[in-house]
Amino acid sequence: MKKSERAHAADNSGHKKEDERTRGDGVHESQERVKSEVRDDLIRNSQPILANKSQMLGMPQFGLRDNLIKCELLKNEDAYTYIKNYSFFLGTYNVNGQNPKESLSPWLASTATPPDFYLVGFQELDLSKEAFLFNDTPKEPEWMLAVYKGLHPDAKYALVKLVRLVGIMLLFYVKAEHAAHISEMEAETVGTGVMGRMGNKGAVAIRFQFHNSDICVVNSHLAAHTEEFERRNQDFKDICRRIQFRQDDLTLPPLAIMKHNVVLWLGDLNYRISDLEVDHVKDLIAKKDFETLYNHDQLKRQMDEEVVFVGFTEGEIDFQPTYKYDTGSDQWDTSEKCRVPAWCDRILWRGKNIKQLHYQSHMTLKTSDHKPVSSLLEIGIKVVNEESYKRTFEEIVRHIDRMENDCIPSVSLSEREFFFQDVKFMQHQAKTVSVYNDGQVPCQFEFIPKLDEPTYCKPWLTANPAKGTSVDIDLEVFVNRSTAPELNSGQQQLEDILVLHLERGKDYFISVTGNYLPSCFGSSLSTLCLLREPIQDMPLETIRELVRSCHFYKSTAISDRFTDSYIFEPFHPRTVKAAIVKLLTISVLQEELFQQPGLRGEFEEIRDCLDTGSLDTLPGSNHSVAEALLLFLDALPDPVIPFSFYPQCLDCCSDSSRCRQIISVLPQCHKNVFNYLIAFLQELLKHSAHNRLDVSILGRLTIHIHCLFLCTLSADLESAGQFQTQRFILHKTHSVLSEDEQNGK
Numbered sequence: 217m218k219k220s221e222r223a224h225a226a227d228n229s230g231h232k233k234e235d236e237r238t239r240g241d242g243v244h245e246s247q248e249r250v251k252s253e254v255r256d257d258l259i260r261n262s263q264p265i266l267a268n269k270s271q272m273l274g275m276p277q278f279g280l281r282d283n284l285i286k287c288e289l290l291k292n293e294d295a296y297t298y299i300k301n302y303s304f305f306l307g308t309y310n311v312n313g314q315n316p317k318e319s320l321s322p323w324l325a326s327t328a329t330p331p332d333f334y335l336v337g338f339q340e341l342d343l344s345k346e347a348f349l350f351n352d353t354p355k356e357p358e359w360m361l362a363v364y365k366g367l368h369p370d371a372k373y374a375l376v377k378l379v380r381l382v383g384i385m386l387l388f389y390v391k392a393e394h395a396a397h398i399s400e401m402e403a404e405t406v407g408t409g410v411m412g413r414m415g416n417k418g419a420v421a422i423r424f425q426f427h428n429s430d431i432c433v434v435n436s437h438l439a440a441h442t443e444e445f446e447r448r449n450q451d452f453k454d455i456c457r458r459i460q461f462r463q464d465d466l467t468l469p470p471l472a473i474m475k476h477n478v479v480l481w482l483g484d485l486n487y488r489i490s491d492l493e494v495d496h497v498k499d500l501i502a503k504k505d506f507e508t509l510y511n512h513d514q515l516k517r518q519m520d521e522e523v524v525f526v527g528f529t530e531g532e533i534d535f536q537p538t539y540k541y542d543t544g545s546d547q548w549d550t551s552e553k554c555r556v557p558a559w560c561d562r563i564l565w566r567g568k569n570i571k572q573l574h575y576q577s578h579m580t581l582k583t584s585d586h587k588p589v590s591s592l593l594e595i596g597i598k599v600v601n602e603e604s605y606k607r608t609f610e611e612i613v614r615h616i617d618r619m620e621n622d623c624i625p626s627v628s629l630s631e632r633e634f635f636f637q638d639v640k641f642m643q644h645q646a647k648t649v650s651v652y653n654d655g656q657v658p659c660q661f662e663f664i665p666k667l668d669e670p671t672y673c674k675p676w677l678t679a680n681p682a683k684g685t686s687v688d689i690d691l692e693v694f695v696n697r698s699t700a701p702e703l704n705s706g707q708q709q710l711e712d713i714l715v716l717h718l719e720r721g722k723d724y725f726i727s728v729t730g731n732y733l734p735s736c737f738g739s740s741l742s743t744l745c746l747l748r749e750p751i752q753d754m755p756l757e758t759i760r761e762l763v764r765s766c767h768f769y770k771s772t773a774i775s776d777r778f779t780d781s782y783i784f785e786p787f788h789p790r791t792v793k794a795a796i797v798k799l800l801t802i803s804v805l806q807e808e809l810f811q812q813p814g815l816r817g818e819f820e821e822i823r824d825c826l827d828t829g830s831l832d833t834l835p836g837s838n839h840s841v842a843e844a845l846l847l848f849l850d851a852l853p854d855p856v857i858p859f860s861f862y863p864q865c866l867d868c869c870s871d872s873s874r875c876r877q878i879i880s881v882l883p884q885c886h887k888n889v890f891n892y893l894i895a896f897l898q899e900l901l902k903h904s905a906h907n908r909l910d911v912s913i914l915g916r917l918t919i920h921i922h923c924l925f926l927c928t929l930s931a932d933l934e935s936a937g938q939f940q941t942q943r944f945i946l947h948k949t950h951s952v953l954s955e956d957e958q959n960g961k
């Protein structure tokens with residue numbers, strides 16, 4: 217093809233997948249037979265073993281952890297692979313646009329035993345302008361058939377890949393039994409010819425995985441002419457830079473030639489013999505002084521200068537130059553060009569465990585102005601030992617598990633079980649749980665609610681702080697008016713489990729239990745009125761039974777049968793009723809009663825005294841007893857005037873007769889307690905000269921003791937009701953007082 221024709225040629229040499237050809241149509245019947253042997257299907261259907269690293273890397277379903285496993289597997293490849301030698305026959309032949317005219321067996325079947333692989337490269341397969349313009353040539357199947365026929369007769373081979381760019385073609389055959397271990401087959405082409413892009417020069421390349429080794433094979437035809445050695449160097453670099461194989465996992469970057477374990481490079485590299493006259497060269501050849509000649513070989517010189525094929529090895533050349541002959545003969549070029557003989561056709565390799573068994577030219581072939589060259593390489597391939605692989609895999613998984621576990625926050629707790637002894641009403645008890653970070657990473661903890669529970673602990677318990685990093689946590693138990701009723705009645709026990717949750721870590725369970733000493737505080741009036749002994753002398757089961765019976769009688773409206781009159785009976789000093797009355801034994805002469813706080817310690821003594829019936833008179837100051845009275849009323853589960861009566865009370869607060877009527881229909885024990893309270897308030901007013909209480913102070917006091925009516929009403933009702941409550945109490949107190957006055961008391 218003339219250079220003028222090429223100038224207008226389309227760029228058919230791009231770096232495109234479409235440029236590859238694996239032909240199977242429009243060929244001679246015999247060629248069809250060859251096609252039937254083409255074993256691409258074997259490759260496509262082959263199921264690479266699990267240890268195949270590329271396959272593993274390519275599997276998109278792998279997550280982060282799996283990627284880590286894959287990386288570790290790659291790093292530890294030596295632990296589960298062994299090296300097994302396979303023979304690779306590499307051939308290169310510039311056929312000068314000729315048709316196959318003779319058997320290729322002298323070249324391809326020149327080994328004593330059949331090689332495992334054939335990688336056969338051609339250059340100048342077709343020099344026609346059609347081939348150049350359209351990248352299409354009838355010579356492709358012809359040469360493919362010639363190759364197929366020329367392969368070693370003692371083995372059956374499968375064609376794995378054919379890739380061609382204009383006249384540069386590479387055929388990859390493999391012994392059929394190895395096909396199943398080939399995967400990740402890719403091919404690329406790159407033109408470096410006219411305008412640095414056209415396919416008259418350039419390279420075709422394939423890559424594949426065989427067992428656990430990845431292999432890249434390049435067939436290149438570099439720039440011609442003696443003086444163009446630097447251009448050839450540049451072609452080499454361009455090929456290395458521009459050939460990029462796509463990976464199955466598209467998230468991975470494309471693979472360059474040099475990224476492979478093994479790189480095999482063959483072709484018409486076109487490096488010439490320089491600085492010697494043609495006759496001198498021929499003379500040296502005649503004397504078989506290849507050593508002298510080789511010192512003038514441009515490729516050797518360029519490689520020595522490390523400007524090209526860095527890291528590659530070429531075996532010793534002990535055959536005469538393969539270029540340039542008169543076609544059909546072994547005569548040196550007798551044309552007017554009279555080219556200086558050169559080792560244009562070369563085979564090099566890069567990688568470990570590679571040994572060259574032969575490197576030779578094949579002079580008997582006379583089709584072209586070049587002689588074909590072959591190299592038989594014994595290449596150590598990494599093959600997986602299934603047992604070792606399994607072991608390595610398991611070790612890696614264990615190691616990663618350990619690493620993951622180390623990253624899981626972890627703490628140790630000073631104790632997991634806490635028992636609070638003899639918890640009493642309004643008595644604070646605390647114990648400390650120390651949380652120590654014994655993990656490898658900082659951690660955050662938080663107590664979290666158990667399933668279907670709104671808060672992380674029962675209302676009588678708090679953990680402080682409930683969140684943090686590393687700390688002593690106070691577990692505090694405190695039973696107040698809202699939690700006492702259910703504990704007194706045995707409906708609830710001091711039993712809870714705290715779930716200490718570590719962010720990104722596990723949960724720790726802390727058991728909190730205790731025994732609660734039942735108290736008058738937080739018990740219902742109806743239950744208290746049935747108790748014949750101090751509450752703490754009663755077995756819990758009996759109290760529970762009494763509560764149940766109270767509920768039952770309440771529901772059947774006959775509770776008064778059981779509570780009626782008890783409160784005013786002469787009390788045995790140890791009864792609970794006595795306890796209630798005791799609360800009303802405050803000295804009415806005490807100044808600022810209800811206006812000064814009591815002492816916490818005295819309250820506890822008063823509480824114990826009431827709950828155990830241990831003393832006839834209450835200990836502590838009047839102020840402490842007054843406060844105990846308020847706390848007692850405040851803790852009643854159902855106020856003295858029960859909730860159910862509340863709407864009527866608010867209605868009738870300005871009508872004294874209706875107020876009296878309501879009081880008359882209260883359950884008997886509530887009525888009695890109410891009357892006791894009112895009598896007590898009257899008593900206080902009678903001694904107002906001493907205690908300085910008057911009706912308005914008592915009215916204000918009712919704000920504090922509005923619990924008589926409203927202790928558990930919602931806030932809005934409370935605010936609306938306070939004023940009414942006050943009026944009701946004042947009214948009632950007044951009315952009782954005025955009655956008393958009328959009665960001359």
Ligand SMILES: O=P(O)(O)O[C@@H]1[C@H](O)[C@H](O)[C@@H](OP(=O)(O)O)[C@H](OP(=O)(O)O)[C@H]1O
Binds near residue numbers: 540
């Ligand atoms: O692939 P292309 O671009 O056609 O390159 C030609 C090819 O390399 C021929 O082998 C070469 O002939 P020789 O082997 O005789 O050197 C010719 O040189 P030429 O142009 O000097 O004939 C080159 O132009």
